[in-house]
Amino acid sequence: MALYSDKVMDHFLQPRNLGVIEDADGVGEVGNAKCGDIMKMYLKIDDDIITDVKFETFGCASAIASSSMATELIKGQRVEEAMQLTNKAVAEALDGLPAYKMHCSVLAEEAIRAALEDYQKKQEQA
Amino acid sequence: MQIYADNAATTKMSEAAIEAMTECIRHWWGNPSSLYTIGQKAKEKLEEAREEIAAVINASPREIIFTSGGSEADNQALLTAAINGKRQGKTHIISSAFEHHAILHTLNKLKKNGFEITLLPVHENGIVRTDELEAAIREDTCLVTIMTANNEIGTIQPIAEIGEICQKHGVLFHTDAVQAVGHLPIDVKAQQIDMLSASAHKFHGPKGVGFLYARKGIILQNLIEGGAQERGKRAGTENLPGILATAAALKEAAAHMEKNAAHMTAIRDYLIQGLSEIPHSALNGDALKRLPGNVNFSFEGIEGEGILLLLDQKGISASSGSACTSGALDPSHVLLAIGRIHDVAHGSLRLSIGEDITKEEADYIIRSVKEVVAHLRSFSPVWRDLTEGKKEFILK
Numbered sequence: 293m294a295l296y297s298d299k300v301m302d303h304f305l306q307p308r309n310l311g312v313i314e315d316a317d318g319v320g321e322v323g324n325a326k327c328g329d330i331m332k333m334y335l336k337i338d339d340d341i342i343t344d345v346k347f348e349t350f351g352c353a354s355a356i357a358s359s360s361m362a363t364e365l366i367k368g369q370r371v372e373e374a375m376q377l378t379n380k381a382v383a384e385a386l387d388g389l390p391a392y393k394m395h396c397s398v399l400a401e402e403a404i405r406a407a408l409e410d411y412q413k414k415q416e417q418a
Numbered sequence: 419m420q421i422y423a424d425n426a427a428t429t430k431m432s433e434a435a436i437e438a439m440t441e442c443i444r445h446w447w448g449n450p451s452s453l454y455t456i457g458q459k460a461k462e463k464l465e466e467a468r469e470e471i472a473a474v475i476n477a478s479p480r481e482i483i484f485t486s487g488g489s490e491a492d493n494q495a496l497l498t499a500a501i502n503g504k505r506q507g508k509t510h511i512i513s514s515a516f517e518h519h520a521i522l523h524t525l526n527k528l529k530k531n532g533f534e535i536t537l538l539p540v541h542e543n544g545i546v547r548t549d550e551l552e553a554a555i556r557e558d559t560c561l562v563t564i565m566t567a568n569n570e571i572g573t574i575q576p577i578a579e580i581g582e583i584c585q586k587h588g589v590l591f592h593t594d595a596v597q598a599v600g601h602l603p604i605d606v607k608a609q610q611i612d613m614l615s616a617s618a619h620k621f622h623g624p625k626g627v628g629f630l631y632a633r634k635g636i637i638l639q640n641l642i643e644g645g646a647q648e649r650g651k652r653a654g655t656e657n658l659p660g661i662l663a664t665a666a667a668l669k670e671a672a673a674h675m676e677k678n679a680a681h682m683t684a685i686r687d688y689l690i691q692g693l694s695e696i697p698h699s700a701l702n703g704d705a706l707k708r709l710p711g712n713v714n715f716s717f718e719g720i721e722g723e724g725i726l727l728l729l730d731q732k733g734i735s736a737s738s739g740s741a742c743t744s745g746a747l748d749p750s751h752v753l754l755a756i757g758r759i760h761d762v763a764h765g766s767l768r769l770s771i772g773e774d775i776t777k778e779e780a781d782y783i784i785r786s787v788k789e790v791v792a793h794l795r796s797f798s799p800v801w802r803d804l805t806e807g808k809k810e811f812i813l814k
Contacts, residue, residue, distance in 0.1 A: 304727065310797050325761040325800050328721050328740065328749070332799040350800040352723035352740070 297387035303357035320406025362400035426770035438666035467665035488596035488617030491630035503560020544573035544703035566598035571703030572712025581610030600671035623667035627660035682710035692784035719801030
């Protein structure tokens with residue numbers, strides 16, 4: 293059996309939504325280099341809808357695939373909806389992750405939430 | 419292009435080894451302990467293999483015990499020294515911080531049973547210092563166990579000097595030579611080694627076979643009790659097909675050792691030179707005192723698993739000391755032991771080339787690694803912070 297599902301390999305080899313949004317409405321970064329995983333999410337939000345999302349990730353293949361899948365899942369969603377994203381949904385969409393890699397999907401969920409919270413904070417301040 | 423560059427993990431069996439193994443399965447299938455002709459023929463083959471193997475490391479055949487591999491040999495050597503030492507009231511063991519887990523985990527077990535363990539530092543170059551070793555020896559030291567060459571970074575330890583120091587102080591000296599046997603010249607007498615562990619599948623022999631050399635006079639402690647095989651020191655019907663294949667592989671490796679080492683060293687240095695061109699990278703371990711086939715680099719700003727999977731896509735099999743490749747949370751204890759901090763240890767790559775590597779393959783490896791590193795850095799937030807000056811580079 294291969295280490296990863298075809299879906300994980302696909303998102304690792306051809307990550308979706310890779311990059312940076314210079315004028316992002318929300319940015320979230322989680323993880324640390326010591327543990328070997330850092331994810332950074334950039335959101336563009338128009339009228340409460342996530343119109344664009346980009347990511348950068350330092351980490352293993354499942355961390356890169358989890359970030360990629362998470363961006364696909366929330367693109368086009370309302371902020372409220374995206375807030376409900378769970379790590380389980382990310383892992384399931386990838387056709388599963390090895391048990392010891394589940395933390396990668398948790399990190400993806402946290403990165404999305406951090407970016408959304410950053411957006412909400414900016415909204416309140418505005 | 420398909421390039422297997424993970425020979426420190428395992429090697430492909432040589433044709434001579436495969437032939438010796440199949441010949442044994444077909445013809446010498448008797449039990450070496452049986453007294454009739456078929457059994458005695460098997461016994462004869464077993465002892466021939468023992469003689470051939472002993473000759474390669476300048477031991478006598480009686481000093482070789484066949485085991486299931488390097489880990490078993492390591493366990494038996496340490497247990498032997500510990501039990502024999504305890505009888506004389508000696509419960510202190512000296513080792514190094516970057517030994518194989520077969521040593522470190524056994525030492526941990528001994529520690530829980532009242533032994534005191536000193537792990538010598540291996541410094542930035544990945545080599546123990548003999549003055550520090552000598553200073554660590556005490557009245558109650560029963561064993562010094564230092565590997566001949568490290569499995570991850572390939573650094574070669576001053577075995578003959580350590581042997582001399584141990585001899586001077588009357589302390590047993592064991593070396594885990596799993597990465598060295600068949601690749602580096604070993605002379606247990608000249609190097610004053612008391613016990614040595616080896617594993618067949620690291621020199622083109624089969625998996626599941628290894629041996630322990632124990633100098634005459636050392637009373638081995640059994641890990642496996644039962645019949646009188648291996649002079650009563652390792653019970654169980656001998657793995658004769660594996661043992662004969664081991665002897666065939668080692669004989670071949672020893673016959674071509676000098677030529678192979680010269681070729682691999684040249685390619686190794688070519689790879690090191692090529693990969694050094696990658697900015698913010700560093701070779702792990704001493705550049706010269708290393709195994710002919712070992713190249714180990716750290717690349718800042720990326721994680722090792724991605725490097726391996728992308729290289730695999732390009733047909734290159736390699737290994738990494740990253741935590742993600744092992745399921746552990748911490749990166750390789752070897753890289754931490756030579757002072758690489760976590761952030762950098764995660765982004766490591768080990769290439770362990772084989773004897774048949776060509777310069778064209780080395781060029782392909784260099785090109786591929788450069789591409790893969792650049793790709794992973796292109797979307798790494800750590801790399802962005804480093805290049806934008808928000809974080810300081812660790813590897814200059």
